[in-house]
Amino acid sequence: xxxxxxxxxxxxxxxxxxxxxxxxxxxxxxxxxxxxxxxxxxxxxxxxxxxxxxxxxxxxxxxxxxxxxxxxxxxxxxxxxxxxxxxxxxxxxxxxxxxxxxxxxxxxxxxxxxxxxxxxxxxxxxxxxxxxxxxxxxxxxxxxxxxxxxxxxxxxxxxxxxxxxxxxxxxxxxxxxxxxxxxxxxxxxxxxxxxxxxxxxxxxxxxxxxxxxxxxxxxxxxxxxxxxxxxxxxxxxxxxxxxxxxxxxxxxxxxxxxxxxxxxxxxxxxxxxxxxxxxxxxxxxxxxxxxxxxxxxxxxxxxxxxxxxxxxxxxxxxxxxxxxxxxxxxxxxxxxxxxxxxxxxxxxxxxxxxxxxxxxxxxxxxxxxxxxxxxxxxxxxxxxxxxxxxxxxxxxxxxxxxxxxxxxxxxxxxxxxxxxxxxxxxxxxxxxxxxxxxxxxxxxxxxxxxxxxxxxxxxxxxxxxxxxxxxxxxxxxxxxxxxxxxxxxxxxxxxxxxxxxxxxxxxxxxxxxxxxxxxxxxxxxxxxxxxxxxxxxxxxxxxxxxxxxxxxxxxxxxxxxxxxxxxxxxxxxxxxxxxxxxxxxxxxxxxxxxxxxxxxxxxxxxxxxxxxxxxxxxxxxxxxxxxxxxxxxxxxxxxxxxxxxxxxxxxxxxxxxxxxxxxxxxxxxxxxxxxxxxxxxxxxxxxxxxxxxxxxxxxxxxxxxxxxxxxxxxxxxxxxxxxxxxxxxxxx
Numbered sequence: 261x262x263x264x265x266x267x268x269x270x271x272x273x274x275x276x277x278x279x280x281x282x283x284x285x286x287x288x289x290x291x292x293x294x295x296x297x298x299x300x301x302x303x304x305x306x307x308x309x310x311x312x313x314x315x316x317x318x319x320x321x322x323x324x325x326x327x328x329x330x331x332x333x334x335x336x337x338x339x340x341x342x343x344x345x346x347x348x349x350x351x352x353x354x355x356x357x358x359x360x361x362x363x364x365x366x367x368x369x370x371x372x373x374x375x376x377x378x379x380x381x382x383x384x385x386x387x388x389x390x391x392x393x394x395x396x397x398x399x400x401x402x403x404x405x406x407x408x409x410x411x412x413x414x415x416x417x418x419x420x421x422x423x424x425x426x427x428x429x430x431x432x433x434x435x436x437x438x439x440x441x442x443x444x445x446x447x448x449x450x451x452x453x454x455x456x457x458x459x460x461x462x463x464x465x466x467x468x469x470x471x472x473x474x475x476x477x478x479x480x481x482x483x484x485x486x487x488x489x490x491x492x493x494x495x496x497x498x499x500x501x502x503x504x505x506x507x508x509x510x511x512x513x514x515x516x517x518x519x520x521x522x523x524x525x526x527x528x529x530x531x532x533x534x535x536x537x538x539x540x541x542x543x544x545x546x547x548x549x550x551x552x553x554x555x556x557x558x559x560x561x562x563x564x565x566x567x568x569x570x571x572x573x574x575x576x577x578x579x580x581x582x583x584x585x586x587x588x589x590x591x592x593x594x595x596x597x598x599x600x601x602x603x604x605x606x607x608x609x610x611x612x613x614x615x616x617x618x619x620x621x622x623x624x625x626x627x628x629x630x631x632x633x634x635x636x637x638x639x640x641x642x643x644x645x646x647x648x649x650x651x652x653x654x655x656x657x658x659x660x661x662x663x664x665x666x667x668x669x670x671x672x673x674x675x676x677x678x679x680x681x682x683x684x685x686x687x688x689x690x691x692x693x694x695x696x697x698x699x700x701x702x703x704x705x706x707x708x709x710x711x712x713x714x715x716x717x718x719x720x721x722x723x724x725x726x727x728x729x730x731x732x733x734x735x736x737x738x739x740x741x742x743x744x745x746x747x748x749x750x751x752x753x754x755x756x757x758x759x760x761x762x763x764x765x766x767x768x769x770x771x772x773x774x775x776x777x778x779x780x781x782x783x784x785x786x787x788x789x790x791x792x793x794x795x796x797x798x799x800x801x802x803x804x805x806x807x808x809x810x811x812x813x814x815x816x817x818x819x820x821x822x823x824x825x826x827x828x829x830x831x832x833x834x835x836x837x838x839x840x841x842x843x844x845x846x847x848x849x850x851x852x853x854x855x856x857x858x859x860x861x862x863x864x865x866x867x868x869x870x871x872x873x874x875x876x877x878x879x880x881x882x883x884x885x886x887x888x889x890x891x892x893x894x895x896x897x898x899x900x901x902x903x904x905x906x907x908x909x910x911x912x913x914x915x916x917x918x919x920x921x922x923x924x925x926x927x928x929x930x931x932x933x934x935x936x937x938x939x940x941x942x943x944x945x946x947x948x949x950x951x952x953x954x955x956x957x958x959x960x961x962x963x964x965x966x967x968x969x970x971x972x973x974x975x976x977x978x979x980x981x982x983x984x985x986x987x988x989x990x991x992x
Contacts, residue, residue, distance in 0.1 A: 267413050269728035272302045275408040276744070277721045279401050280755060281713065286400075291755045293394060295720075295748045297401025302728075303741050310409065312471050314402040316365035321398045323365070324372025325391040328380070331373070336382045343652060349373065350648055351641040354675050358637030361470065367675055374671040378664045417472035418479055424465055425600075426540050428493075433533040440526045447513040466490055478603075485603055492596045499589050502876050502962075503582070525586050532597050539597070539604045584954075635802060636839070639788045640678045646783050647674040651776065662768055669776045677780055678790075685781040688742075689774070695743045696770050699750040700763070707754050708761050716754065723747050792846035793985040799840040800977070803867055806833040807874065808908040814881065814901040833874070837867040852984060859980050866973040873969050877962040880955075887955035900963060907970055 262270075275298045283291030297317060301310045327349060335342035353370035357363035372394060380387030409415075442449060469486050472479045479486055514522075535545045651670030654660050677688060702723075710716050727743040749769065753760040784790045788798070810833070841864045849857050881897075 265732055266729065268302075269725045269732070271408055271412055272298070272728050272744075273721045273725040274412070275302070275405045276724050276748075277717045278408065279404040280720055281717050282400055282404060283397060284713065284755065284757070287757065288396060288400075289393060289756065290397060290752070292748045292752045293397035294401035294404065296745060297398050298405045299741065299744045299748070301402070301405045303737055310405065313364055314405065316362055317368050318398055318402060320365040320368030321372050321395055324369040325376060325395065327369065327373040328376035328387060328391065331377060332380065332382055332384065332387050336384075346373075346377070347645050347648060350671060350675070351645045354644040354678070355634075355637045355641040357675065357679055358634050358640065363679075367679070370675050371672050374668050378668040416476050417468065418476035421465070421468050421472050421476075421479065422540050424468055426537060428465070429533050429536040429540070433530055433537070436526055436530040436533060440523060440530070443519055443523055443526070447516075447519050465493065482603055485599060489596070489599050489603065492592060492599060496589070496592055496596065498875060498879055499585060499592060502879070503585050503589065521583075522586065525590055528590065529593055532593050536597050536600055539600050542604070545601070643678050643783050643787055644671075644674040646787060647678075647776075647779055650779050650783070654775075660772075662772055665769075666772050666776065669772050670779065673773070673776050674780055677777075678784065685777055685784055688738075689777045689781075691739060691742055692746065692773060692777070693770070695746045696750060696766075696773075698743075699747050700766055700770075703751050703754070703761070703766060704763055707751060710754070720747070792843040796840050796843035796847065797982070797985055799836045799843065800863075800867075800982075803833050803836040803840070803871075804908050806836060807870070808905050810874065810878075811901045811905050811908070815898050815905060834868075834871045837864060837871055840864060840867070847985070854981065854984060856980075859976075860982060863973070863976045863980060863982065866969065866976050870966070870969040870973050873962065873966045877959070877966045880959045880962045884955045884959040887952060893956055893960070897959075897963065900967070904967065904970055907974060 276295050279294035279298050280291045283294045297314070300317065301314050331342060331346060331349075335345060350370055353366040353373075356366040357370075359366075376387055376391050376394065380390045439449070469479060469483075469490065473483055538545055647670050648667065651667045655664055655667050660666050677685065702719075707719065710719060724744055724747070727747070728740055731739045731743070750766050753762055753765060788794070844857070844860060844864060847857075849855065
């Protein structure tokens, strides 16, 4: 049995060798372009991602060729308009490559356009020949990769999707077991109740399902149902956010009958999570009907007598909200497992059958706005333009060897390196020089002795296999890419129809790469610095700006807002928190002895909580608008959100917020007493129905928790002295 570690290196080496040998057999120049296509497609997570990337590479090549034809045809004799249009086109491509779905297509588009323009030398005939050859080599590389990866040890992305869902429901089951144990020991929840950590997994699932639709018939055929599953998972994450709100308010011990009801529900949810795991593993569900959703009532249905009023504590309003939320979660999880049962084709007759979902649950909002404005992509586009213009200036005003080759390398490396988050240009440069020396040693000492095609094939096969076998871990993907691509690029002279072994051309490429990397390093550290410290502080600023702009939609009552307005989509604040969290892991904390990483990490935890509570408040506000339109409550919300906006602008707690909070607490007290039957003569019964009071109570509770989270976040930022990260050391 072949070792699993050898399978991927063997497939990559075979596909690469087949692409190069096929191009030489067909008599095409530059076979290394076909090799590049194989390497890039192989550096993906699943075969579905590979096929998507191959499709994007082909479309990007066509778009790049078309753009090159337009630039050469319109501005071949006008240098300044040509360079201006090319720079704008490069900036557009670098910005669009930040799109997680089709960004690679725009990366290839810029690369191909630059390559055709530079190698075509603005001559129509030569430009057309280079474009056609590039298309031929790209198609050949895609065909060779698909042939090898489809016939030898084929894998389906469907397995990766199923494995990710198994991990999802396994974590959900563990969270439920922890919640049941805590309820059994303390008769309450000592910390916020979270039934899953799905916020960080939903984006991965969405990407996997999208990629798997390319190579999995099961997912492509039932793609709408998979989208329904994603929508239900999104809704589950949002309800878990509401659940964290309610459980945070129930700090006191609950009555034994309440604990029994919640324990029964948690047991039902845990059993369904096990059913989901059984469906994913291909096992039959034993008894699906015993897990039907039920109404969770934590308070008595009859109004309470005044004699018992003294024994009722303030937490009963939160207990009522907790029961309502648990009822929704119960129904949603039943629908979720029913959808999963349809997708896995494991629905059986009798007791093992889960019924159809009651209704399709629409997602409250995508985690990533696909066409939203992305500040990080705009910064990368600006940096790429600066790198390209510096390379153009060197080409025009400095007698650079290689001519316009430095412009080509500047465009290629800038769009690749600057798109990598927290890319260390110094570490990349050292890796590239190390791989270059390794390849050049073979190019000078070994390759001139290879006189047969099978010897050349064996050379590339052994080297590619060795690189992918030694650097097999996921975090070494960049080293695999660099090693294989430099192997192909530095030895390109040996792939010509008449082999040429010229060390000078290889050294010239190495020198130009070094100059371009120095330019990128200078730009990356001076214009919107890409160091982890700067990214962390910048993302916190974007989080504050994003939350402030989102809150401004509540600062005016609905009847005072304009009827028509154009709103520009912004980056999701949750994405800013995720980027800041990644930046923290890359900071060299030894350079900042005054700061403690654990305390700075509390800022990220608070930011995640603030984003989650804001989404819960926004959802409650949307439901409140459909259930109630009380002007006084709406005016109070507008005043409080204005104070929250002031907090985010000034980074200090606004004194007026305390006054508004007092009004909020009084209103919550009145709503709560009316809801649980303590105040039968409340004036609220003349202006609000029971449903209005329920929706208003939920909304104001979520607003109260949002205020507390904002205060905590501001205090953590101030007390941890995060501003010291601005004084970062600089060294080449």
